[in-house]
Amino acid sequence: MKSDSRIKAIIIDDEDLAREGLNLMISEVSDIEIVAMCSNGVDAVKTINSLKPDVIFLDIKMPIVNGFDVLELLGKEAPAVIFVTAYDEFAVKAFEANALDYLLKPVNPERLRKSIEKLKKHFKTDSSAIENVISVHKKEQTNIERILVRDGSTVHVIPVEDILWLESQDDYVAIKTEKSVFLKLERLGKFEEQLNKQKFKRIHRSYIINLNCLQRIENHRFAILKNGAKLPVSRSGYSRLFETNE
C-alpha cells in the first residue's frame, strides 16, 4: 500500500447511471481518487494503459468487449480489480471460488466500504485467481465470432470470417487477415478449441486455415489459398480436412 498519495481508480461500466452512482458512492465512503470513467472495454484498455490506476471497478456485461476480455487483454499489466455485476450466476460462483472481490448491483455503500478496506490491506488482486476466472469463462466459449488482440493501448476486434489463417510462432500465434497480421500470446491449440470446427481446420502443427479461403490441395502436401499463399499440410491435417464433424 502506498502511503504517499491517494489510491487512483477507474470505473468501467456501460451504463451511465451505474458509473455515476458508483463514483458518488466511492467519494462518499473513501478517499479514493477516480481518475477516469469508461463506458466500454476498448476504451478501458486504452485508459488503463495510459493512466495506470491502482484499482479498477469493472462491470462484466458490456458490449463487444466484456469485463473478462478487458482483464485478458491487460494480462500481467492488470491493476487490482473489484468486479461489479448485476446478475451473473456464473460469475458470482467463480468469484466466490477464487476469493476475488466483487460487488453486486445495486451497490450497498457498507459493502463497498468493506471492499475498499480489504483493498487497502492487501492491495494486490491474486492474479492466479483472475486467470482462473478468465479461463473458466473462456472454456464456456466455443465457436467464437471474434478474436480480441491488444497492440499497445489499442484493441483490435477481428471478426473470425476476416481471418485467412493462423500460424503458430514461438509463444505467439500470428493471425493473418487480408490487410495485416496480428500477434497474440496464446497457444494455437486454444484457437483450435474455440473456433468453429466446420469453418476452421488445423492442417498442420503450426497452421489453422479458414476453409472459405482454401482454393485447392496440391498433391496431399500443400494447401493453396485463394490469395495464392501456400501452406504445408501434414498427414493428420490432411485426414482432418476430410473428416466430417458430427
Add this chain to the structure above:
Amino acid sequence: MHPLLKSVRHLLLLVAAWLPAVAGIAYVHTFVAGASYKQAFILLTPVMVLELFVFLSIWFVCKSTPLETRNIGYFLLRHLVTLVVMNAIWVHFAMLYSEMLNVIYEATIWRTQFDSIMPVLTVIGVFIYFLSAMLSYLLLALEQARVSEQEALNNQLKASQAELRFLKATIHPHFLFNSLTALSTLTKTSADKAQQVCLQLAEFLRYSLTFSKKEFVSVSEEMDHINNYLGVEKIRLGKRLDTAFEIDDSALNETILSFSLQPLIENAIKHSIEQRLDGGTISLILKKADGHIFVNASNPVAENSQQTKGGHGLPNLKARLEKAYNNDAKILAHKGEAAFSVKLYLPLLNTEPK
C-alpha cells in the same frame, strides 16, 4: 403386470383368500364323492392351485378386451370362448391328475372321485371366471382413474410451469437489478426522475403479473406497457436507446394477445441495443390492414449477436400466438445485412377485451 402380483403383500392376501375356497371345495368333495378329508385335499389342492393361476390370467384377458366396446357380441364371444377353453383345460388337468394318483396309490378310487366332483368343478370354474372378470374390470377402472388423475395433475403442472417460465422471462433479474442500480443513483441525483421511474417500473411489474389473468388486451394497453418498459430502459441505457414508433390510431382499440408486442421490443434491446457500443434505434410500425393487424419491429444487427430466427423469446411467442389465434396468426423473423426485423400478422378479433 398383474396388479395383484405387484407386491408380496397383495399376493399373500390373495393366497389367504384362496385357502377357504380350497377348504370349502374339499368339504363339498367329502359329501359328493364320499371321500375322506385327507383324500379330498390330496386330490383338490393342486387342482385349486392351478385354478389360482387361471384366476390371475383372466385379468390379462380382460385387459385386452376393454369394457367400453360398441360390439357387445364380440365382447361376450371372446369371454365365452376363453371361459370354455380355460375351464376345459382345467377340468382335463384334474382328470389326468386323478389318473396319475391311481397309478401312484395303485388304486382306482381317485378317478371315480374325480368323476363325481367334475360337475361341481365345472360350475366352480364358471363362477370363478365371473368373479375374476368382475374384479379385473374393477381394478382396471381404478387404474384408469388413477392414470387420468395423474395426467390431469401433470397438465396442470405443465401449465403452471409454462406460466412461471414466462413470468421469469418477463422480469429478467438482469433487467431488474440494473434498473434498480440506475434508480439507486437517481435517488441521489434527481428525485423527480427517480419517482417517475419508480412509477413506471411499478406499472410494468403490475401488468406483467396479470399475464395469467388476461389473455387478450387492447392495443393501447399493450402500448402503455411497452412505454413503461422503455421508460425504465431509457433511464438505464441513456442515449444508446432510441425509438421510432409509427402507431396507427385506428388500431388502438383493437384486441390482441397480451404480451405479443413487448417481447419484440425486449428482444431488440437485449440482442441489439445492449450489444452495440453506440446503441441504436428500435422502430415499431403497427397498422390495421384488410382484416388483420400488421406489426413490424426492427433493430440494427449487432456484431456477433445471437439474434437469429431460432434464438431467444420468439419461439415462445410463436407458440402462444398459435394457441391464441388457432394458427391464423403469422410471425416472420428476418435477419438482413444491417437490420433484424420481426413481422406479425394478427387476425382482427371482434370481441371486447376481456
